[in-house]
Amino acid sequence: MVKLTFYGGVGEIGGNKILLEDDKGKLFLDFGYPYSKYRVFYEEYLKPRPGAGLLDLLVMGLLPQLEGIYRTDLETENLWQQFRRAEHYRKLEDIDGILLTHAHLDHSGHICFLREDISVYATATTAFIAKAVQDSGTSAFDQQVCYFTPRVEECLKGWKQGAYVASSSGDRQRRFCVADKLELSEEAGNFWEKATRRKKLASQLLGDISKCSFNLRCFPVDHSIPGACSWGVETSSGWVIYSGDLRLHGRHGKLTESMIKEAAQLHPRALILEGTNVDKAANVSEQEVYENAFKAINDASGLVIADFPPRDVNRLLTFLQVARDTKRKLTILPRDAYLLKTMRLLESEIPDIAQEDAIVIYQETTASKTPALWLRNIYQDYSSKIVLAKDVRSNQGDFILCFSFWDLNELPSIQPRTGSLYVFSSSEPHNEEQEMDFWRLHHWLEHFQLRAYGLPLYRNGIWEIPEEEKGLHASGHACGPDLLRIAREIQPEVLIPVHSEKPEFYVDNLSDSGINVILPTEYGTVEI
Numbered sequence: 001m002v003k004l005t006f007y008g009g010v011g012e013i014g015g016n017k018i019l020l021e022d023d024k025g026k027l028f029l030d031f032g033y034p035y036s037k038y039r040v041f042y043e044e045y046l047k048p049r050p051g052a053g054l055l056d057l058l059v060m061g062l063l064p065q066l067e068g069i070y071r072t073d074l075e076t077e078n079l080w081q082q083f084r085r086a087e088h089y090r091k092l093e094d095i096d097g098i099l100l101t102h103a104h105l106d107h108s109g110h111i112c113f114l115r116e117d118i119s120v121y122a123t124a125t126t127a128f129i130a131k132a133v134q135d136s137g138t139s140a141f142d143q144q145v146c147y148f149t150p151r152v153e154e155c156l157k158g159w160k161q162g163a164y165v166a167s168s169s170g171d172r173q174r175r176f177c178v179a180d181k182l183e184l185s186e187e188a189g190n191f192w193e194k195a196t197r198r199k200k201l202a203s204q205l206l207g208d209i210s211k212c213s214f215n216l217r218c219f220p221v222d223h224s225i226p227g228a229c230s231w232g233v234e235t236s237s238g239w240v241i242y243s244g245d246l247r248l249h250g251r252h253g254k255l256t257e258s259m260i261k262e263a264a265q266l267h268p269r270a271l272i273l274e275g276t277n278v279d280k281a282a283n284v285s286e287q288e289v290y291e292n293a294f295k296a297i298n299d300a301s302g303l304v305i306a307d308f309p310p311r312d313v314n315r316l317l318t319f320l321q322v323a324r325d326t327k328r329k330l331t332i333l334p335r336d337a338y339l340l341k342t343m344r345l346l347e348s349e350i351p352d353i354a355q356e357d358a359i360v361i362y363q364e365t366t367a368s369k370t371p372a373l374w375l376r377n378i379y380q381d382y383s384s385k386i387v388l389a390k391d392v393r394s395n396q397g398d399f400i401l402c403f404s405f406w407d408l409n410e411l412p413s414i415q416p417r418t419g420s421l422y423v424f425s426s427s428e429p430h431n432e433e434q435e436m437d438f439w440r441l442h443h444w445l446e447h448f449q450l451r452a453y454g455l456p457l458y459r460n461g462i463w464e465i466p467e468e469e470k471g472l473h474a475s476g477h478a479c480g481p482d483l484l485r486i487a488r489e490i491q492p493e494v495l496i497p498v499h500s501e502k503p504e505f506y507v508d509n510l511s512d513s514g515i516n517v518i519l520p521t522e523y524g525t526v527e528i
């Protein structure tokens with residue numbers, strides 16, 4: 001008998017935390033950051049208190065009340081006493097590991113709270129992206145996926161109570177066990193083991209997945225971040241397949257096709273399948289994005305700004321091709337350069353920035369006396385590739401700037417000419433906070449008199465991209481008909497939808513398929 005308990009990813013898009021247990025052992029399928037649960041209580045200036053360790057997260061229902069799986073440096077005194085009578089409290093020990101599907105935080109973010117001796121199983125690319133994102137990001141207390149800063153309780157002189165503060169002893173890396181590419185080049189090994197932020201790093205060598213108590217299969221799939229995979233776990237009830245996030249219409253859709261074939265051959269007992277875009281009837285392909293972006297940018301005369309999702313390397317490569325074909329320079333930010341450089345350590349088809357004529361790197365205004373090592377290295381390694389705001393300002397027609405809303409702060413230095421083009425290649429706002437940012441984005445464009453293309457407008461109570469400007473964004477998720485095809489071709493005995501706001505879609509559309517669709521409930525257990 002296998003038990004699947006759903007601690008996240010039910011009725012919400014993201015935050016997947018699924019516990020799989022049978023007599024062989026226990027695994028979590030992803031351990032994601034539950035954005036929608038955070039939004040219920042928190043916002044930018046009201047966040048769980050890092051100084052309170054795990055307390056806020058457990059009390060506010062952001063983390064499952066599972067004693068024994070979390071970092072002990074975050075356990076305040078007598079922490080668990082208050083939860084032992086709670087409905088969903090459980091003591092949980094001997095976790096074999098986390099099967100991580102990809103490096104989006106809604107799947108990986110809360111790994112930061114887990115005990116460091118719990119292995120994270122992933123592809124090498126996912127492990128490397130997790131590190132690159134953390135190296136070059138803000139590394140907030142609740143998003144330290146690859147390594148973390150242990151906390152110690154300290155009481156300031158004159159204070160009556162202590163709090164949990166980041167220790168000065170350095171960062172500690174988690175154990176990542178990769179399903180592929182164990183042999184790393186020296187350069188790749190260096191990247192993994194070296195600290196590039198301000199703290200030193202106690203690193204752990206990459207392990208492999210063979211030590212897991214379960215027989216595992218890792219199937220690479222296509223998604224809007226490189227390195228994504230689905231997992232297969234051989235349990236006492238048969239194979240359980242967990243899709244993670246996937247699509248068939250992207251640049252590497254063939255990977256997902258292979259996963260479908262190989263998973264079907266295992267005659268799985270259960271398929272846990274994502275359903276983000278169940279209500280979409282069709283997809284825009286990455287090739288269409290290229291064609292539409294090319295048309296818009298080829299006709300533009302002044303500066304072009306391209307706004308696309310962070311870490312979507314495929315989209316970056318699409319705009320790189322547009323840049324080559326329109327004789328412009330794709331102007332990327334240092335963090336994108338760092339990600340490309342990191343990915344090239346594992347995948348030789350990723351372009352080498354130093355050799356690629358159509359890429360330059362934008363040097364942001366840095367107001368720090370001690371910028372992090374990764375940033376200094378990027379500026380040093382590619383010093384001939386650096387462009388400044390004044391270079392862009394004086395030759396606006398030569399560039400495609402890869403900026404998102406969060407980078408618009410540079411515009412006062414760049415002074416884009418009236419009529420410059422803002423190409424929006426991302427998705428519509430999904431919540432009120434994002435809507436506020438869309439209003440602000442519109443205000444920025446009006447202020448600098450930029451022309452928007454593909455940008456959602458607010459009309460009749462909804463945000464929508466004008467009909468004639470659609471086709472600039474290929475979603476990371478398969479549409480409804482593709483998801484049904486995946487389910488029918490894998491033909492599991494049981495299908496459990498997750499990562500969806502409309503899981504009934506599968507009940508309604510698979511009634512003739514012989515597949516038993518079971519809708520999970522939050523904290524509920526499905527026995528298979």
Ligand SMILES: [Zn+2]
Pocket residue numbers: 102104223245476
């Ligand atoms: Zn994702």
